[in-house]
Amino acid sequence: MKVQPLVHTKEKLEDLVLSCLTESKKQGATSAEATVNIEHGLSVTARLGEAETLEHHNDRGLGITIYMGQKKGSASTTNFEPSAIKDAVTAACKIASFTEEDECAGLADAELMATNMQDLDLDHPWGVSPEEALEIAIECENTARDVDKISNSEGASLTTSQGTTIYGNSHNFVGSYSSTRHNLSCVVIAEQDGNMQRDYWFATTRDPKNLESAASIGRKAAERTVSRLGARKISTQSTPVIFEANMARSLLSHFVSAVSGGSLYRNASFLIDHLDKQVFSDSITITEDPFIKGGFGSSSFDLEGVATKARTLVDNGVLKGYVLSSYSARKLAMQTTGNAGGVHNLELQAGKKSLDQLLKQMQKGLLITELIGHGVNTVTGDYSRGAVGYWVENGEIQYPVDEITIAGNLKDMYKKIVEVGNDVDRRSNIITPSLLIDEMMVAGS
Amino acid sequence: MHNPLELAKSSILDPSGLNESHLSQAFSTLLNSSADSGDIYFQMRKHEAWSLEDGIVKDASYNISQGVGIRAIKGEKSGFAYSDEILMPALLESCKAARAIARGNQEGQVQAWKANTGNQLYMPDNPLDSITEADKVNLLRSLDALARRQDDRIKQVMASIAGTHEIILVANSDGSMAADVRPLVRLNVSVIVENKGRLEQGSAGGGGRFGYDIFTQDNHAHSFVHEAVRMALLNLEAVEAPAGEMNVVLGPGWPGVLLHEAIGHGLEGDFTRKGTSAFSGRVGERVASKGVTVVDDGTLENRRGSLNIDDEGTTTQCTTLIEDGILKGFMQDKLNAKLSNTEPTGNGRRESYSHLPMPRMTNTYMLAGELDPGEILSSVDSGFYAVNFGGGQVDITSGKFVFNASEAYLIEKGKVTKPVKGATLIGDGPDVLTRVSMIGNDLELDRGVGTCGKEGQSVPVGVGQPTLRIDGITVGGTSQ
Numbered sequence: 047m048k049v050q051p052l053v054h055t056k057e058k059l060e061d062l063v064l065s066c067l068t069e070s071k072k073q074g075a076t077s078a079e080a081t082v083n084i085e086h087g088l089s090v091t092a093r094l095g096e097a098e099t100l101e102h103h104n105d106r107g108l109g110i111t112i113y114m115g116q117k118k119g120s121a122s123t124t125n126f127e128p129s130a131i132k133d134a135v136t137a138a139c140k141i142a143s144f145t146e147e148d149e150c151a152g153l154a155d156a157e158l159m160a161t162n163m164q165d166l167d168l169d170h171p172w173g174v175s176p177e178e179a180l181e182i183a184i185e186c187e188n189t190a191r192d193v194d195k196i197s198n199s200e201g202a203s204l205t206t207s208q209g210t211t212i213y214g215n216s217h218n219f220v221g222s223y224s225s226t227r228h229n230l231s232c233v234v235i236a237e238q239d240g241n242m243q244r245d246y247w248f249a250t251t252r253d254p255k256n257l258e259s260a261a262s263i264g265r266k267a268a269e270r271t272v273s274r275l276g277a278r279k280i281s282t283q284s285t286p287v288i289f290e291a292n293m294a295r296s297l298l299s300h301f302v303s304a305v306s307g308g309s310l311y312r313n314a315s316f317l318i319d320h321l322d323k324q325v326f327s328d329s330i331t332i333t334e335d336p337f338i339k340g341g342f343g344s345s346s347f348d349l350e351g352v353a354t355k356a357r358t359l360v361d362n363g364v365l366k367g368y369v370l371s372s373y374s375a376r377k378l379a380m381q382t383t384g385n386a387g388g389v390h391n392l393e394l395q396a397g398k399k400s401l402d403q404l405l406k407q408m409q410k411g412l413l414i415t416e417l418i419g420h421g422v423n424t425v426t427g428d429y430s431r432g433a434v435g436y437w438v439e440n441g442e443i444q445y446p447v448d449e450i451t452i453a454g455n456l457k458d459m460y461k462k463i464v465e466v467g468n469d470v471d472r473r474s475n476i477i478t479p480s481l482l483i484d485e486m487m488v489a490g491s
Numbered sequence: 492m493h494n495p496l497e498l499a500k501s502s503i504l505d506p507s508g509l510n511e512s513h514l515s516q517a518f519s520t521l522l523n524s525s526a527d528s529g530d531i532y533f534q535m536r537k538h539e540a541w542s543l544e545d546g547i548v549k550d551a552s553y554n555i556s557q558g559v560g561i562r563a564i565k566g567e568k569s570g571f572a573y574s575d576e577i578l579m580p581a582l583l584e585s586c587k588a589a590r591a592i593a594r595g596n597q598e599g600q601v602q603a604w605k606a607n608t609g610n611q612l613y614m615p616d617n618p619l620d621s622i623t624e625a626d627k628v629n630l631l632r633s634l635d636a637l638a639r640r641q642d643d644r645i646k647q648v649m650a651s652i653a654g655t656h657e658i659i660l661v662a663n664s665d666g667s668m669a670a671d672v673r674p675l676v677r678l679n680v681s682v683i684v685e686n687k688g689r690l691e692q693g694s695a696g697g698g699g700r701f702g703y704d705i706f707t708q709d710n711h712a713h714s715f716v717h718e719a720v721r722m723a724l725l726n727l728e729a730v731e732a733p734a735g736e737m738n739v740v741l742g743p744g745w746p747g748v749l750l751h752e753a754i755g756h757g758l759e760g761d762f763t764r765k766g767t768s769a770f771s772g773r774v775g776e777r778v779a780s781k782g783v784t785v786v787d788d789g790t791l792e793n794r795r796g797s798l799n800i801d802d803e804g805t806t807t808q809c810t811t812l813i814e815d816g817i818l819k820g821f822m823q824d825k826l827n828a829k830l831s832n833t834e835p836t837g838n839g840r841r842e843s844y845s846h847l848p849m850p851r852m853t854n855t856y857m858l859a860g861e862l863d864p865g866e867i868l869s870s871v872d873s874g875f876y877a878v879n880f881g882g883g884q885v886d887i888t889s890g891k892f893v894f895n896a897s898e899a900y901l902i903e904k905g906k907v908t909k910p911v912k913g914a915t916l917i918g919d920g921p922d923v924l925t926r927v928s929m930i931g932n933d934l935e936l937d938r939g940v941g942t943c944g945k946e947g948q949s950v951p952v953g954v955g956q957p958t959l960r961i962d963g964i965t966v967g968g969t970s971q
Contacts, residue, residue, distance in 0.1 A: 093567075093765075102572040102588045105845060107556075120552035124575040130555075137553040144624040146547040176591060198766050235767055235888055242769065244888040277889070282735035282971060312544065313646045313683045313690060418884040419893035421915040421967070425683065425692040430732070430915040430967040432884070432893035449891050451915045451967025453734065489734035489917075489967040 056210060056222055059084065062126060063214040066110050069135045071216070075112035075142075077153050079215035079350070082108045087207025090176060092183035095191070098201055100176050110134055114142040118151045153350065154372035154382055156217040160347035160354070167339040168225035170253040172206045179204045182230065182260050189264030190234045195272045200233035200244065202264065206254070219351040227342075228254045232267040236275050243274035243446075245416070250473050252340040270415070273436075277446035279490040280437055286411035287452060287486045288404050288438075291471035293414050294394070294481045298332070300456055301325075302389055302476070303424045305365065307374020316427035316457055317365070325365040326460045329397070332360035336390035343475035349387035357383075359392065363461075393477040397466030404467050404482050406441035412488060413438055414452065427456040433488075450490040459483055493615050495799065496606050499660040499670035503533045503557070507577040514662050515601050517561075517582050522599025522664060524590035526563040526570075528825075530803060533559050533577065533660040534844040539619050540653040543631040546639075551627075560844035561585045564826060565593035573845045599664065607669040609800035610807055612792050613700035615672035617656040621702025627652060630707060634716050638682055641720045644727070646690075647683040652676065652703060661804040663825075669804035674700050675795065675951060677939065680715045684723040693723025697938030699793045722879070722898060725910050732899065732914035732968025738871050739916065739961045740902065742878030743864070744935035747954035750785055751855050751943065752883035752892040753920040754778070758812050758820075759850040759945075760827035760838070762887050769890035769921050770818065778818045779924030782860055785813040787822055789837050789853035795939040796854035796953030803839035803848055810836045812855075813924070824850045842948040852943060856955030860930025864958040867929045869905035875966050876900045876907050877916070890920040915967040923964060931958030 063080045070078035089101040108131065109122040119141030121134040174182075187202035206228045214220040231248035247266035249258035289297060301317075309315035317325060326332075336354035338344050348354055350372055359367050370378070371386035384390075405413065414435040421430040430453040436443040467480035504510060514531060521529045534557060541551040559582060560573040570592025572585040622630070631650045638648040653676065660670040677698035684691050695718035699705070706712040741749060754770070762768035770778070779785070789807030791797050798807045803825050811819045823831065824839030827850055840851035868876065876899060883894030893915050900907045936955035943952040 097568050097592060099568070099847065100570045100592045101847065102585075103845070104572070104574060106575060118550050120550060122552065122554040122556075124556040124558065134553075134555070140624070141551045141553060144628050145549060145551055146628070148547060148549045151549070200765070200767055242767075242888045244767070244886070274889075279965070284971070312649070313685065314692065316690070318690075418886065418891070419895055419915050419917075420882045420884070421893070421895040421913065423692070423913060425690050426912075428912055430895070430913065430969075432891065432915055432917045432967070434886075434891075448889060449917055449919060449965065451734075451893070451917050451965060453732075453914065453967050453969045455969075487734050487969045487971070489736075489965050491736050491965070 059210060059212045060220055060222060062108065063212050063220060066108065066131055066135065067214055067216055069132055070110065070112045073135055073139045074114065075139060076115055077216045078110065078112045079153060080108065080110045082212045083209060085207055085209035087205065088176060088179060089203065089205040090179045090183050091201045091203045092180055092187050093199055093201035095184060095188060097180050103207060108134065110138050112138045112142055113152055116147040116149060116151050117142045117145050118148065119145060150373055150376035153215050153217060154352045158352045158382065159217055159219040160221060160351060163221065163346045164337060166337060166344040168223060168252050168344060170226050171208050172228055172254040174206060186230060186232050186260035186264040189261045190232050190268040193268035193272060195236045195238065195275065196234050196268050197237040198235040202232040205229045213349060213351055215351055221347045221351055223345065226252055228257055230257060230260060230263055232264050234267050234271050236271045238275040243271055243277060245270040245274055274446045277448040279449045280447055280488065281491055282489050284485055284487050286408045287483050288408055288411065288413045289481045290413065290415045291467065291469050291478055291480045293417055294478045295471065295474060295476050296417060297481065298392060298394060298476050298478055300422050300424065302369055302392065305368045307368060307370040307378060309424055310368060311374055311377035314425050316425065320365050323365060324363050326360055326363040327463045328363040329466055330360055330363050330463055331358065331395040333358050333393050333395065334390055335393065338391045341391040343389060343391040345390055348384045352382055352384045352386065354384040354390050389475060391475060391477065394479065396468045396470050396479045399465060399467055401467055401469050401480050404465055404480055405438050407465055408438060408482055409441050410439050412447065413443065429454050429456050429459065450488055453487045453489065459486065495615060495670040495672045496668065498615060498672055499658050502658050503535050503577060503660055509579065511604055513579055517586050518601045518664055520583050520586040521561065521563055521590050523596065524563060524593040525595025525597055526565050526590055526593040528664045529563045530661055530663045531559060531561050532802065532844050534657065536655065536657045537619060538655045540651060541627050541631060542651040543635055544647065544649045546635055548628045548631050558844040561589045562847060563589045563593055567830060568592050569847060571847050601664060601666050603666055604668050605666055607667050607800065607804055607806060609669055609671060610790055612790060612797050612799055613674060616674060616702060618654040618674040618676045618702040619656055621704045622707060627703065630712065634680055634712060637713055637716045638680065638720055642724060644684045644686050645682050646685045649681045650679065652678050654703060659802065661802065663804060667804055669800045671799045674702065676701065676703055678706050678712055678715060680719040682719050682723045684727060686727050689727060691723050691726035693719045693721065693726060695719040695722065696940045699795045699939040700797060701793050725898065729910045729912045731970040732911040733875065733966055733970055734968045736963050736965045738874035739964050739966065740868055740871060740874060740876045741959045741961065743931065743933045743958050744955060745937040746877060746880055747856050747937065747956035748880050748883045748894050750857055750956060751852060751954050752885040752894055753918060753923050754785065755852050755855045756885050757887045757890065757920050758822055760821045760823035760831060761850050763821045764827050764831045768887045774818050774820060776818055777816050778921055779813050779816040780927045781816045782930050783813055783816050783924055783927055784858040786811050787838065787852055787855045791854050794854050794953050795941065795951045798853060801837045801839045802841045805835045805837045805839060807837035807853060822850045822852065824848055840950050842950060846948050851945060851950050852952050854936065854953035856936060857957065859932050859934035859957045862929050862931050864931045864933050867931055867958050867960050868902060868907060870929065870960065871902045872904060874902040876902050885920060891917065892920050893917045911968065916964055917967060918964045923961065926962045927959055928962050929960035933957050
């Protein structure tokens with residue numbers, strides 16, 4: 047069984063969206079919007095050199111939102127039979143007969159609908175067979191297990207999937223795109239003096255041609271794991287901290303939460319009323335580009351059909367815009383930014399220094415390579431998370447560190463970013479290099 | 492008495508024209524390979540959520556999903572496929588895809604079906620129908636009005652209710668068949684307060700396997716409003732949390748998330764079998780102070796983490812994990828129990844038909860000790876008292892875990908003094924329970940809010956504990 051291209055079903059799915067909108071009108075909705083998603087794929091895991099799991103994925107869903115004047119109701123189903131779709135519309139309409147008038151409710155304005163659908167190079171089905179996928183996973187894990195001190199493994203996994211999304215609304219807008227995602231990851235365990243450590247590495251791409259080699263992923267996973275052996279606590283102190291690119295991403299996602307319309311209109315953000323104010327240190331510029339070829343956040347339209355736009359969100363540290371849907375924009379008396387469903391390739395612009403040069407600049411401090419726990423408060427900006435990494439002195443890594451926390455307030459942390467690396471991590475919709483923050487509180491022994 | 496198996500058959504199999512002989516046929520296809528065993532899992536799930544903010548019930552959603560997941564097992568290997576079409580051709584297609592993990596041509600079939608009845612811990616009624624739509628709206632509006640009456644610093648009130656009615660039927664190649672009808676509801680209140688430009692949030696919630704009517708009886712839901720408002724106002728007064736290793740007292744109930752993270756995950760049978768857990772191979776060893784007894788109990792009536800049967804059809808039970816400080820056993824699903832030469836413990840759980848089952852917790856808690864909580868607090872000269880938590884996370888291999896205090900105070904000379912901001916606590920799982928020096932007599936379970944994530948799958952769980960004193964754990968505040 048191979049993963050087949052989905053293109054042939056696209057028209058059928060568009061018809062499904064249209065029939066859903068027609069049914070909504072028939073049942074009395076003043077306007078409606080519908081989304082159909084289908085996704086299929088394959089996932090294999092190899093552990094200790096052998097197949098462990100083989101999973102075939104096959105998912106579909108239809109969501110409908112209807113408006114009765116200013117009242118709203120939503121429903122979804124995994125059943126695409128006409129009777130099930132009719133039932134979903136009926137359920138949404140029934141809900142709208144109980145919800146209350148909301149002056150901000152409704153579709154995005156008709157004139158904002160996307161008209162220029164670009165080919166963003168998102169759809170590259172792999173067609174790899176389960177046997178081939180397993181071979182790749184086994185090679186990845188074997189490379190890792192061949193490294194000295196690697197004693198055990200959680201395995202290597204290869205996942206490949208293709209999905210199609212169709213969105214339509216009663217402005218006569220229908221938009222669709224298909225996209226693929228291929229992921230290869232490896233998690234291994236090293237042991238020394240009765241203590242175990244694990245770490246991982248992964249690659250993810252739209253096009254399988256660009257996927258990092260199995261051997262390279264396995265080697266990096268193993269090297270990172272072995273380098274954690276002998277990790278210890280450090281004493282409680284205030285110190286500079288470098289967030290490795292993969293971890294710096296989380297700092298940006300907290301920023302996105304804080305400038306999202308939903309947090310702003312609810313008074314639930316530490317960045318309320320910060321438009322045109324200094325939010326980051328002046329070395330930070332953050333752009334959004336929905337049209338990056340093969341980007342994980344690339345799209346010509348958002349989840350409301352609104353045309354997306356490239357823009358600068360933070361310019362030399364100054365906040366130039368929010369992340370809004372049409373609903374949150376109306377609540378804030380602003381215009382939607384085409385971000386219903388999230389950001390489209392948010393990129394913190396790279397600096398000139400490599401990670402090694404950042405370590406040199408820091409001289410003494412902490413390099414963070416993993417964060418655990420959820421100790422981030424978007425309302426206040428208070429930040430306190432468990433961390434794993436390395437202690438750095440004289441600009442060089444000295445030894446691994448764990449069982450510590452790092453704490454501060456995001457408002458201060460963003461302004462204390464004193465250097466930006468050039469080691470850009472593109473494995474997500476949020477793209478960032480490593481960041482050096484000149485002071486955080488570390489709690490240890 | 493109700494019969495969940497009959498209910499599941501009439502809800503899921505009958506509408507698709509399927510019966511036991513179709514299942515036998517599917518197993519013949521699945522086992523026409525070198526597979527040792529396999530199972531077929533049918534699920535039908537109805538879910539709704541109603542939410543209020545800005546004083547109005549703005550939106551609600553109703554979701555219905557159904558499907559069938561098919562697994563073939565050979566040794567340590569699992570093949571898996573699923574379909575959202577509960578029809579014979581899709582079923583057979585999935586059987587062929589799943590059995591690919593175990594190539595071969597043996598003949599296998601199910602001889603006769605025998606039903607496992609399981610526990611009876613909750614009523615099968617659909618909670619979505621437990622009160623009318625109008626009353627759902629009225630409930631949320633009354634919570635909003637009550638909250639806004641409490642204090643004029645309240646800027647925003649968000650309230651929501653959500654309900655799920657799930658019917659599952661699982662058939663195994665050993666001929667066992669079982670079903671469960673699972674209600675689950677949840678209510679949440681969150682308020683934002685502002686004072687002199689400072690914003691703070693407070694939240695509270697609860698639920699379990701019953702109908703919404705529990706919330707409306709005796710104004711039960713009002714307690715969540717009072718709690719959320721209290722938390723938010725308290726946060727306005729909170730000072731910087733301390734940083735460093737100190738003596739900590741944990742309050743009863745939800746702080747039991749400590750047990751879930753510090754030891755619970757590390758005692759799940761997949762990790763222990765593979766040797767990737769810091770607890771692997773340590774049964775019989777001391778992993779906690781004397782007096783510490785921890786259980787995982789799926790059999791508590793109406794609790795969020797309880798199940799009549801697990802998602803493999805095994806009747807749930809109360810499993811002793813730690814007894815008087817000694818590690819007694821692990822939590823198992825069928826696959827890992829077999830590979831570890833032990834018995835399943837009713838902990839085989841999955842998020843849905845589109846996910847593979849694995850060992851998961853149900854309700855995990857520590858039994859009460861004998862001390863008065865006041866006595867425990869007064870024993871601490873200088874320390875940290877945490878009574879409410881957000882979530883937590885653990886690295887089961889290194890054993891390091893965190894949990895995030897959302898309501899905490901300083902202890903000074905045996906007295907609870909200033910409230911402090913939220914902070915992450917971090918410790919070492921195999922070590923932390925050996926630092927428990929005092930155990931309270933006030934065991935409480937949480938109010939029904941826990942969701943546990945593992946390998947991308949979420950399942951509802953419960954936790955609990957009495958007041959505990961822990962000597963030396965790192966508190967991740969900002970003041971030295």
